[in-house]
Amino acid sequence: MYGWTGTILRVDLTHGTVRRERTDRELAHDYIGARGMGGRIIADEVDPQADPLGPENKMVFAPGPFTGTFAPSGGRYNVITKSPLNNTIAASNSGGTFGPELKYAGYDAVIVEGRSRTPVYLWIRDDEVVIRDASAFWGMNVHDAVDAMRAETDEDAKVACIGPAGENLSLIASVMNEMHRAAGRTGVGAVMGSKKLKAIVVVGTGPVTVADPDRFKSAVLSCTGKIKANPVGGAGLKAYGTNVLVNILNEVGALPTRNFQDGHFPNADKTGGESLAANQLVRPKGCYACVISCGRVTKTDNPLYPGMGEGPEYETAWGFGADSGVDNLDAIVKANYLCNEYGLDTISMSATIACAMELYERGYLTKEDTDGLDLVFGNAQAMVEAVRKTGTGEGFGKRLAEGSYRLAESVGHPELSMTTKKQEMPAYDPRGVQGIGLNYATGNRGGCHVRGYTISYEVLGQGPPMDPHATEGKAALDIAFQNLTAALDATGSCLFATFGIGGPELAEMLSALTGEEYSLEEFLRAGERIWNNERLWNLKVGYSAADDTLPKRLLEEPIKTGASRGEVNRLDEMLPEYYSLRGWDADGVPTQAKLEELAL
Amino acid sequence: MHIKYFATFRELAGERSFDLDEPPPDVAGLLELLATRYGDRFRRAVLADGHLGPELILLVNGRNVRLTGGLATPLTPRDDVSVFPMVAGG
Amino acid sequence: MGKMLMIYPDKCTGCRICELACSFQQEGSFRPGASRIKTLTWEREGFSVPLLCQQCDDAGCVSVCPTGAMHYGPPGSDLVELNQDACIGCKLCVIACPFGSVNYDSATRLIAKCDTCAGAPQCVAMCPNGALEWVDDAEQTRARKRVVGEKLKAVFEEVK
Structure with a gap:
């Protein structure tokens, strides 16, 4: 096969076994790869009634045929599983370099089954696949765990891992890779945590082959040219990142504000891409094979919110900004960093805090519930502390870790959770659009x-x-x-x-x-x-x-x-x-x- | 009339906003006035062969003027105008 | 006048398309291990820089090569060339290169270094960010290269 590697890796954590299978050609053709092929595998192999956090659920880590080639901005992979947040087929998409490395190691997908009794990680170097003890890394945040597992394997290894949030089975936990890139949504990190799988660590040295190299190259050059010629794909996203959207959505009146109580945030401009470019931006960053580079390497020197890392992109700046009534961009950036370190979905995390703020202001949650946090809209310090608590799973953080639907339902007001099918909606108000x-x-x-x-x-x-x-x-x-x-x-x-x-x-x-x-x-x-x-x-x-x-x-x-x-x-x-x-x-x-x- | 600039238009205009007590009667007149104020680079970004520039998003009271009559969109002194380049994200 | 490959680390976003372009040129498939150009990335700092053979005038790889496989090109070419037939795979050149830009490809078990794609470097052609340029080797570009070198040094200090 070309584009596809032709091999799927199946790992059974209950029995500690590893098996190679051929990629089904018809399946690959009909479902292409990544979200498509992974979704079909889940539908075929997992009982719809299975407990998403039980051993009978499976996880598929799947790149697509483009992944690992120079198809422009084509280096992504998906994490597909039955979602513990809402039982749907979770297919969470991430850039970075993990997906391409899986392809170079020779796999169209890694299927993880069962459940380990003790913390483990999967170490893949091409054909060599080993389930290793991860006890020493369990409890580590994402950045430290990545460094530590690289030290134990290969300094150039690519790592997809969970942080403490996934270990604690937070329903809004992400799978992180390359430290700052997330398969964020639908709680995929909790499934990894339930299987006691801290990480997949991979080094690949093989090729991704091409059926018709000349035709492929000419198609890629043409597509790259079109993306670069587009005012958005070419220069706009690189200059301001996706966060340039804060202002335009605010101007059209569709920037959800204070848990969707309004569609306009007067201080939006302080949280937008223009402000980020002027204050926190260090340089733009690209995922693997990306010709756009919307990623933001950022830094804050604010003594309350110090740090360096990546983000925020638009949804995150909205969630920790307008939706929480916060106009302090340093705090928003810091909240983003914490999500990356603990392995939390920034959209669901921020929208859950916004929901908690409304519940608090309406008196449905008290200071006793929030461990003393004065969780009013606009309280940036309380917001950042709430992220930390969720990441570590302490006190009120345990309730936030379940997402806004379960939180609002627990106080009898599920209507204040801004979710559909229990997942938090992102940064576009459906009343304005x-x-x-x-x-x-x-x-x-x-x-x-x-x-x-x-x-x-x-x-x-x-x-x-x-x-x-x-x-x-x-x-x-x-x-x-x-x-x-x-x-x-x-x-x-x-x-x-x-x-x-x-x-x-x-x-x-x-x-x-x-x-x-x-x-x-x-x-x-x-x-x-x-x-x-x-x-x-x-x-x-x-x-x-x-x-x-x-x-x-x-x-x-x-x-x-x-x-x-x-x-x-x-x-x-x-x-x-x-x-x-x-x-x-x-x-x-x-x-x-x-x-x-x-x-x- | 309050006119706000975003993204690259902040650089082209050299200011974040601009107020006009007596604006021209329509968008065509406004863009001509602004192009004269800010110079050729700004003009090329907002107008192309006498039409709205293809990479311009111009909102009057939050409504895209391409939906309200383009250059002929009428203006009043109470209007809010937002000037964006084509942007996106997600 | 010769040409030289200029690196602008401040423009690099770490996408590694240069590596893909190089390996595709060499093998018609995508295998970064085959690439002559390598992007170094410091993830915590989000900093990347492409590194490749600088075609040095006084090249360590040539000095240490015991068989003469690594040698200077004919007068006027400005290149350091590798004669694969004379190479015995001792990897001294890999150790000697101050840029880490002589590569040993463990899959083919061959030494690999940039040959500028015979004067049409594909990494330059495919780089979406202008971080690589193929320019005339004039005194002013050499001066620019020194400036870039200084910048690079400063950034390396920053990420240390």
């Missing part, structure tokens, strides 16, 4: 912007201008983005490559690389297949059309200030059309005809 609301509601892993980033068209002017306040055409737009993104994720490409290239270019690179001819139609059908596979899983674990919704606040409480004042999300105008265009019945169940069309 209608299409993204439909995407959150139908998101197969719950509240998430990167499954169907309609913001590109509705706000950012990347396509034909679309009114963010209108609902017309949004169902079709969402579906197009969701299908394309599913296929793109499966290749190992970064979503930001779409600021320059689209389906035709991705299909051409994939064809040249793998030697399997993907027409545009076939490529997009793979995306639709991946989406429907995830949907079928959700129906099996007990979700129904009733869960394709948004928090009541977003459907009933209008935005109070700013440019989207008076707006609510009009989901009911979009959802029936969405089901119908998807080929699903009125209950959101894929029809037999649709399943046959997709060979599901």
